[in-house]
Amino acid sequence: MTARVESADKIIGFQAGADDYIIKPFDLDELGARVAAHLRREQRHRNKATIRFFGELTIDYSARTVTVAGEPVSLSKREFDIVEVLSLNAGQVFDRERIYETVWELDSEGNSDTVMEHIRKIRAKLAACTLHSYIDTVWVCGYRWNV
16 A cells, blocks of 8 residues: 555556555555455465376376376375475486475474385386386486476
8 A cells, every 4th residue: 555646656566566556545445355356366376276297197286186198097195295296396306305304294203215115106006007107216316207
């Protein structure tokens, strides 16, 4: 909110990162309507499905589903979490510890060797549907999503 009414002031405000601009004195009902409109827009943005395609493989991050050529691939929660971490960062190498800390969270007790077992299961499930290997092992470094 501002008392500045010049167009140049509005432009400067928007360029500085403002989402809206309301001039004083303002109507309380208008302010409420603008806030409600922004909240609706934010809710639509949150509900928007995020889907990525990797050849014949499709990942719907909102629905937490993976399909290959239209056929669903049944992944456990942790398996999907690993696929999500790797696929959202395609090409980036993650070591087992980093995957473990991201998926199981920093304060979890356990062993990062479990990541190897989950990767093995993910690969087996994907191999039943496609010949493409989506998870590469980068020796001595970790794992990488292969586009």
